[in-house]
Amino acid sequence: MIYNEEYETMPREALEAIQLRRLQKTVARVYNTVPFYKKRFDEVGVKVDDVSSLDDLRRLPFTYKDNLRDNYPFGMFTVPMDDVVRIHASSGTTGKPTVVGYTARDIQTWSELMARTLMAGGATRGDMIHNAYGYGLFTGGLGFHYGAEKLGASVIPISGGNTKRQVMIMTDFGPTILTCTPSYALLIAEVAEEMGVDFREFNFKAGIFGAEPWSEQMREEIERKLNIKAMDIYGLSEIIGPGVSVECIEAQNGLHIFEDHFIPEIIDPDTEEVLPYGTPGELVFTTITKEAFPVIRYRTRDISVLYPEPCRCGRTIVRMGRVQGRSDDMLIIRGVNVFPSQIESVIMEIDGIEPYYQLEVAREGRLDTLTVKVEVNEKVFSDEVKNLQNMERKLEKNIKEMLSVSAQVKLVEPKSIQRSEGKAVRVIDKREI
Amino acid sequence: MKVEQISIFLENKAGRLAEVTGILGREDINIRALALADTSDFGILRLIVNDHEKAKQVLKEQGFTVGRTEVVAVEVEDRPGGLNNILQILFENGINVEYMYAFVQQSGQNAVIIFRFDDIDNAVDVLMQNGVTVIGGEKLYAM
Ligand SMILES: [Zn+2]
Numbered sequence: 001m002i003y004n005e006e007y008e009t010m011p012r013e014a015l016e017a018i019q020l021r022r023l024q025k026t027v028a029r030v031y032n033t034v035p036f037y038k039k040r041f042d043e044v045g046v047k048v049d050d051v052s053s054l055d056d057l058r059r060l061p062f063t064y065k066d067n068l069r070d071n072y073p074f075g076m077f078t079v080p081m082d083d084v085v086r087i088h089a090s091s092g093t094t095g096k097p098t099v100v101g102y103t104a105r106d107i108q109t110w111s112e113l114m115a116r117t118l119m120a121g122g123a124t125r126g127d128m129i130h131n132a133y134g135y136g137l138f139t140g141g142l143g144f145h146y147g148a149e150k151l152g153a154s155v156i157p158i159s160g161g162n163t164k165r166q167v168m169i170m171t172d173f174g175p176t177i178l179t180c181t182p183s184y185a186l187l188i189a190e191v192a193e194e195m196g197v198d199f200r201e202f203n204f205k206a207g208i209f210g211a212e213p214w215s216e217q218m219r220e221e222i223e224r225k226l227n228i229k230a231m232d233i234y235g236l237s238e239i240i241g242p243g244v245s246v247e248c249i250e251a252q253n254g255l256h257i258f259e260d261h262f263i264p265e266i267i268d269p270d271t272e273e274v275l276p277y278g279t280p281g282e283l284v285f286t287t288i289t290k291e292a293f294p295v296i297r298y299r300t301r302d303i304s305v306l307y308p309e310p311c312r313c314g315r316t317i318v319r320m321g322r323v324q325g326r327s328d329d330m331l332i333i334r335g336v337n338v339f340p341s342q343i344e345s346v347i348m349e350i351d352g353i354e355p356y357y358q359l360e361v362a363r364e365g366r367l368d369t370l371t372v373k374v375e376v377n378e379k380v381f382s383d384e385v386k387n388l389q390n391m392e393r394k395l396e397k398n399i400k401e402m403l404s405v406s407a408q409v410k411l412v413e414p415k416s417i418q419r420s421e422g423k424a425v426r427v428i429d430k431r432e433i
Numbered sequence: 434m435k436v437e438q439i440s441i442f443l444e445n446k447a448g449r450l451a452e453v454t455g456i457l458g459r460e461d462i463n464i465r466a467l468a469l470a471d472t473s474d475f476g477i478l479r480l481i482v483n484d485h486e487k488a489k490q491v492l493k494e495q496g497f498t499v500g501r502t503e504v505v506a507v508e509v510e511d512r513p514g515g516l517n518n519i520l521q522i523l524f525e526n527g528i529n530v531e532y533m534y535a536f537v538q539q540s541g542q543n544a545v546i547i548f549r550f551d552d553i554d555n556a557v558d559v560l561m562q563n564g565v566t567v568i569g570g571e572k573l574y575a576m
Contacts, residue, residue: 376442376475376498383440383502383549384531385470385477410474413444415496 003119003151004112007260008315015316018260020054022288027051027060030294033078036071037296057263057286058274062297065098068238073099079292089137090237097137100237101292107146109289113243113258114147120256120313121231122206122249123177125152130173130204132166132180132188133211135159139241140211144179147243153177160184163191170202178207182214182222182230186355187419189225200227206249208233210242213323213341217348218355219252232322238298239285245320251311254319261289264320265297266306280305280324301326303339331361331427333368336405340426343372343407346398350391352379358417362430370407372399375414434557434567435503436547437485441478442498445471453478456495462488465574466547468534479534481547483574503553506536506573508543508566516546519565526559528552538576540568545576 002008010018028048030037040061041047050056068076073096077084085104089097102110123129129148133140141159148155156175158166166188169175178185185207189199204226210233222230234255235242244262245255257264262285266275269282283300287293305321325339332338340359347357356375361368374395382388388411395409418425443449450469457464457480466481481504482488489499509515523530529551536545545568550556560567568576 378498378500381440381442381498381500383438383477383479383500385472388442388475388477389472411442412475413442413496414498416444 001119003116024051026288026294060296063295064299068098072096077101084292088139088237103291106291110240111146111150115150117243117246118147118151120246120248121208127177128154128175129177130156130175139237143241167192174203176203176205178204181211182209204228215344248313250313256315256317259317277306277308333370333405346402356417360428372407372409373412376411434569436506436570438502438504439480439485440500443476460491466536505548506568507546508540509546511544522563528556
């Protein structure tokens, strides 16, 4: 089902004409109102009038996360605070958060995009949405909330945490759409099982999961354990929050980017060269309708790939592949780039293993060491030492083959790896560099 | 003529074994035999208890990974060469022993050894045909 048929299935030519007009407006807006952008544009010698085609986007300078931090808290806003109706912030791993603002029209835009997202994921106005994304400074909770109301669905603003109560509400209210992080979806199912409740008996038909990297194997596990269709969603607060792109329930194959609001590019993270469709690299977004907080060529640090082929759901907008990892999360182990999601794919290939793992990187002398801790559950447990050791060796061999990096796999007791209700702690880096 | 054994996954952390025996003790479960196989980073604790159903349940509740396996309890004459005699029978019949360990109690004058076989039915047949005494579960748990 398509919420906004006109814009989501628009012929490319018409879409690109709209994109160009909106890009030109945005470029003028940031140049004239944000000192940071004026300075950057002047430095590289590009003028507002230079943008006469979409290809001219490449002439504009990139915006980095550090630039947002340097202008903390409100230096990147294009409007006076009088026109700002909402402020969100993303937690930084170090220091100050990144602060973003919304005008009333931005909130309308975002709500529309989230209504599109929900409908792409299988929701209609007749659905009841159990929204377990966190409400607060984080964009997840409120983003889904406004989209659900815009769609006309019934939203349960339960937020994250208190999982037993979540299971009770699911039992009593019978929601049909679940929205939360993928690891929290599995945690809810686990808690339900402990409470003696069969999650598959619930009314849920679909779930939209994001805000952390996950894998195809994790999708299969969620779909099996929760008996729902699981869609991947992408977004980040610097662009708008959730609602940048989402998978459709018809194909579940790549996330449709709402290109009438955001222009995506894929670049080589080292050379910053723009890469063609189909080549993996770092995602870069330019917002073209945002008022309070537009960004020009924002380096997301997320590794993905774009493919332009129309989808069988009818949408003509470009799709991005599942995010392969963040260049921030990217571990460089003995010179090899390693994403936690790649290790997860290897682990999940073994029947019965659950996605509870942790990567521990350390340094012995001058050599990096990678230890992959994997929890042993009843399905993979054996009373014979050799069987468990064979599993360890097999995982080590597969990791070596897939990633060209040597790892030591260590089996650990169930629930010994920290569970989190929001994002999972996948990596512990003990190296002092 | 088979005996139930439970096995528990343990990380090599101080005190984990004592935790298991503590839980079983509190629940009034009697350990009849115990063997720990360990590697540099994990161990597998194998137990024969008087109530394996309950043991499995309480250990699972405490978050342990617990498995169940069928093993064979064999009477071995308590004299030099007693065990060798049995191993010889198994070898000659091409039966592979995965692991074995001793039972705490004697059966009369005889020692009791617990065997884990791949092909348990065939192993029991061969042992009995060769006049070896195999002790059934009920008798063993009560010994
Ligand atoms: Zn589609």
